[in-house]
Amino acid sequence: MKVAVVGATGMVGSVMLKVLEERNFPLTELIPVASERSVGKKVKFADKEFEVVGLETAVSMKPEIAIFSAGGDTSLEWAPKFAEVGTTVIDNSSAWRMNPDNKLVIPEINANLLTRTDKVIANPNCSTIQLLMALKPLHDAFGIKRVVVSTYQSITGTGVKAVQQLENEYAGENGEMAYPYPIHKNALPHCDVFQENGYTKEEMKLSNETKKILGDDSVNVTATAIRIPVVGGHSESVNIEFNKDFDEADVRKILSDFPGITVQDNPAVNTYPMPIYAEGKDDVFVGRIRRDYSQPNTINMWIVADNLRKGAATNAVQIAEYLLENKLL
Numbered sequence: 001m002k003v004a005v006v007g008a009t010g011m012v013g014s015v016m017l018k019v020l021e022e023r024n025f026p027l028t029e030l031i032p033v034a035s036e037r038s039v040g041k042k043v044k045f046a047d048k049e050f051e052v053v054g055l056e057t058a059v060s061m062k063p064e065i066a067i068f069s070a071g072g073d074t075s076l077e078w079a080p081k082f083a084e085v086g087t088t089v090i091d092n093s094s095a096w097r098m099n100p101d102n103k104l105v106i107p108e109i110n111a112n113l114l115t116r117t118d119k120v121i122a123n124p125n126c127s128t129i130q131l132l133m134a135l136k137p138l139h140d141a142f143g144i145k146r147v148v149v150s151t152y153q154s155i156t157g158t159g160v161k162a163v164q165q166l167e168n169e170y171a172g173e174n175g176e177m178a179y180p181y182p183i184h185k186n187a188l189p190h191c192d193v194f195q196e197n198g199y200t201k202e203e204m205k206l207s208n209e210t211k212k213i214l215g216d217d218s219v220n221v222t223a224t225a226i227r228i229p230v231v232g233g234h235s236e237s238v239n240i241e242f243n244k245d246f247d248e249a250d251v252r253k254i255l256s257d258f259p260g261i262t263v264q265d266n267p268a269v270n271t272y273p274m275p276i277y278a279e280g281k282d283d284v285f286v287g288r289i290r291r292d293y294s295q296p297n298t299i300n301m302w303i304v305a306d307n308l309r310k311g312a313a314t315n316a317v318q319i320a321e322y323l324l325e326n327k328l329l
């Protein structure tokens, strides 16, 4: 199994390499790919060094799988070129997600949709993945009518420039700004770019991607996405209105039984999910589960996950594992 990692020198790309290694993905050849200025650099994988190649070289090597995390423009241009030589692309950008011909996949939820003809498969947005991991089993059990979500997103979602901005501000130094305002000691109600409707692209992703992944346009999501000076992962305060009443104990059991979810919920001893504990882990953590007494059939919860892992790299590698296990390559 020849695997290309496109964007291998980037923040998500390096987590992709780590996750492939940790999960012992059965690759026979690793092809780290990056932009021309990184060609010739070395990346480490399984105690060996691999030389970074350019996109054209990588296509000519005809990998079975290419996992992309190199931005939407690179995906739009290069994913079809890989697909043409028979490579299955798993793309972490937003470029293909809402295209009706491309599947948008969280393996625990809808990998069963994948077939051998899917050559460009989209990995959902990080804040969508962790939300949907909790919504899916609850939707199956009670039917979800409406979700109100406020996110508290890690600066790693923006990339290395944002991490540098926080470090500079923390150290009291000037430097390049990833955000229009300081992020240290601040909260920005602004993730990704504003749209004409007053929402940001990140907020619209939460609403649109949810409908596509659940395959149900009746599930309405309204979102406010906030950037906070946190590194370990994204957090979400989520209010869910069901079509019918529920038992709180059943909600806890349903979430605990779902693969990839860990319930951390014991207020008596201050147990609840937090990004400092989610960092470096693959699970999605759910806590603060409690009935919303302000209206019927409604529950509140708090969902935290490492946005670079289950929100990006781990989900992509799980898709690759599914394709392999089900002989879909």
Ligand code: 11C
Residues within 6 Å of the ligand: 092, 093, 094, 124, 125, 126, 127, 153, 154, 156, 157, 158, 191, 192, 202, 205, 307
């Ligand atoms: C953030 N969710 O935290 C973004 C990062 O559409 O894949 C990932 C953007 C995307 O800012």
